[in-house]
Amino acid sequence: MIRPNYESDAGKRKEIPTKELGTVPFVPFEEYKEMLKHCFIMKRENGILEARLHTDGGSLQWGAPAHQGLHVFFDLAGRDLDNEVIILGGTGESLIKSMGKTNLKKTEETKEFASQGSDAWRLYEYQYLDGTKDVEGQIFDLQVPTIGVWNGGTFHTDLVLFSDITLCTEDAWTTEMHFRVNMVPGDGIQIAWRELMGRKRFAYAELTGEIITARKALALGMVNEIVPGDVEACYKRAWEIAELIMRTGSRVTRRITVQQLRRPWKMDIADELRNAFSSEMYVTATEHSPHENKYWDWANEEAKLVLAAEKKGKVVRPRVNGGKEEDEIK
Amino acid sequence: MSLTSFVKWPKYEEYKEMFKEHFIMEKRDDGVLLVRMHTKGGPQLWSMELHRAIGQMWRTVGSDSDIELVIFTGTGKDWIIEFEPESWKPEITEPEYTRYEHMFIDGRRMLIAMIQDVEVPTIGVLNGSGGHAELALMCDICIMADDAIIADPHFLYDIVPGDGIHSCLIELMGVRRAAYAMYMSEKITAQKALEYGLVNEVVPYDRLIPRAYEIANFIMKRHRTIRRLTSQVVRRPWKKRIVDDLDMTFGTEMFGDFCKNVEHSNLTARDYFTGTGEKIYHDDERQKMLNEKSRKAEKSISDK
Numbered sequence: 001m002i003r004p005n006y007e008s009d010a011g012k013r014k015e016i017p018t019k020e021l022g023t024v025p026f027v028p029f030e031e032y033k034e035m036l037k038h039c040f041i042m043k044r045e046n047g048i049l050e051a052r053l054h055t056d057g058g059s060l061q062w063g064a065p066a067h068q069g070l071h072v073f074f075d076l077a078g079r080d081l082d083n084e085v086i087i088l089g090g091t092g093e094s095l096i097k098s099m100g101k102t103n104l105k106k107t108e109e110t111k112e113f114a115s116q117g118s119d120a121w122r123l124y125e126y127q128y129l130d131g132t133k134d135v136e137g138q139i140f141d142l143q144v145p146t147i148g149v150w151n152g153g154t155f156h157t158d159l160v161l162f163s164d165i166t167l168c169t170e171d172a173w174t175t176e177m178h179f180r181v182n183m184v185p186g187d188g189i190q191i192a193w194r195e196l197m198g199r200k201r202f203a204y205a206e207l208t209g210e211i212i213t214a215r216k217a218l219a220l221g222m223v224n225e226i227v228p229g230d231v232e233a234c235y236k237r238a239w240e241i242a243e244l245i246m247r248t249g250s251r252v253t254r255r256i257t258v259q260q261l262r263r264p265w266k267m268d269i270a271d272e273l274r275n276a277f278s279s280e281m282y283v284t285a286t287e288h289s290p291h292e293n294k295y296w297d298w299a300n301e302e303a304k305l306v307l308a309a310e311k312k313g314k315v316v317r318p319r320v321n322g323g324k325e326e327d328e329i330k
Numbered sequence: 331m332s333l334t335s336f337v338k339w340p341k342y343e344e345y346k347e348m349f350k351e352h353f354i355m356e357k358r359d360d361g362v363l364l365v366r367m368h369t370k371g372g373p374q375l376w377s378m379e380l381h382r383a384i385g386q387m388w389r390t391v392g393s394d395s396d397i398e399l400v401i402f403t404g405t406g407k408d409w410i411i412e413f414e415p416e417s418w419k420p421e422i423t424e425p426e427y428t429r430y431e432h433m434f435i436d437g438r439r440m441l442i443a444m445i446q447d448v449e450v451p452t453i454g455v456l457n458g459s460g461g462h463a464e465l466a467l468m469c470d471i472c473i474m475a476d477d478a479i480i481a482d483p484h485f486l487y488d489i490v491p492g493d494g495i496h497s498c499l500i501e502l503m504g505v506r507r508a509a510y511a512m513y514m515s516e517k518i519t520a521q522k523a524l525e526y527g528l529v530n531e532v533v534p535y536d537r538l539i540p541r542a543y544e545i546a547n548f549i550m551k552r553h554r555t556i557r558r559l560t561s562q563v564v565r566r567p568w569k570k571r572i573v574d575d576l577d578m579t580f581g582t583e584m585f586g587d588f589c590k591n592v593e594h595s596n597l598t599a600r601d602y603f604t605g606t607g608e609k610i611y612h613d614d615e616r617q618k619m620l621n622e623k624s625r626k627a628e629k630s631i632s633d634k
Binding site: 118120121123124128186272274275276278279280281282283285286287 | 425426429430575577578579580581582584585586588589591623624
């Protein structure tokens, strides 16, 4: 049995009032909660901030709104000294549902991701800039422990894998989309995957588009726990862990501990993120890289087969026009 | 007898002939090889063909176990100062293809081959002024003509300095001076290059090759294996540097080219290096058109 060392010290932070000191106050929670409501549903209790990515109240649809909103969030939430633990995850059935924005009639294209010819400038503004700042923001701007909630299917797993602790639902799955859509993996996801699963497994996953299920992610050390039940159960467990962290270490210990835990990420990001991202962008300018939803739909179909096979103790190996169940090689 | 035989490497006489359009080679009996870039016998022009040949040359020479030391230099009072516009036309007509097949591949290979594929000591001789000085600066030893000037003018032309010279400047001059050299396209005289630790010796132009041979003779007095192993000790930092920041930084340069619509090969550096004029583009009209295009693209951000 773990006994808490302390009562939670949330809200007991000492400070000299900013007015008295003449310092700039940070943007208060209520303000950035409102400012970012188009892509985050936020709540905070006992110093624990929960931020759920969403589009119109449902699962997130990827595009510039969240891509930009994320680094604004990391910046503002990171500066807010009243945040002591941050939980970041998705809404509904999946962490990321698709690209663009779907309404009942049609899917709007993500024009911000156009890359060919005279649109090449968009690569810098809407992919490189938001993308590098998202990864750097999550690792460098947040000072407190972070817990990722990975619900259902998703790409851009860096959003939950760069958290200090990662939880997922039983039906969570992902696949590395870069190579699948003819892109070079350079936006930071290669760091998260390679460092967590190992370079040999990452090479295989990247080049074959292997579906990574919750069970596989747990076995490979990409997540810490699979939480039975739906996304709410996963958040509940995240809150429980957050409270445990709050009662185990005091404020400064928590904050300095995560800086220590995050040091390898910082080294890797400083070492390779910018140039690797640029190389991804360079190749995106020269090759056709379809940012189209059908690729994600295909991955979804495949994931269903893989998850069904897994339940029967079978595997579906990546093959062109594959999808057949096979026996695991012992 | 084995069932099969060893495959023969190309010999000096063969590759001397193979590379004659780009290099004049002179091999001494002791294995000291002088490689001099040229174009039609005169100062070398920067062509796609020479750009590729440099990497091919280092690979081929590096494979010849009769070669014991390489002196690498150019012709006349130029280093790399003039693009050959006709040769680089494919960058304009087929930028995607050319920037990968010719710029990304050959541009990296010419340095990687020099560092990775050569087992013997190398001496770079900067005979004249220009850019791409890393071709000589990354040799184990480097000497420079007293009246030569080197610089990295990428930034001046709206190009990211990422094709190797950045590695060289950061490694040799230090971050502070390298930042200035890259942002300001600093013209570095021979005296300054010596002070910064870019080169080992400053030598009057006429004495360059004799001095290179003197250094070669000094090194050649040592035992063959010791020379070769020493070159590997000396070169280790370059190997690390190239792995660390050549491939992906080259990608950054190429990415920038696509965002800005700049054509690397539409540049002429002669006026810049000699300080005789303002001209930096071969085709001013074309560059004006490209600038207009990228300005429009940038403007459309604020239009939204």
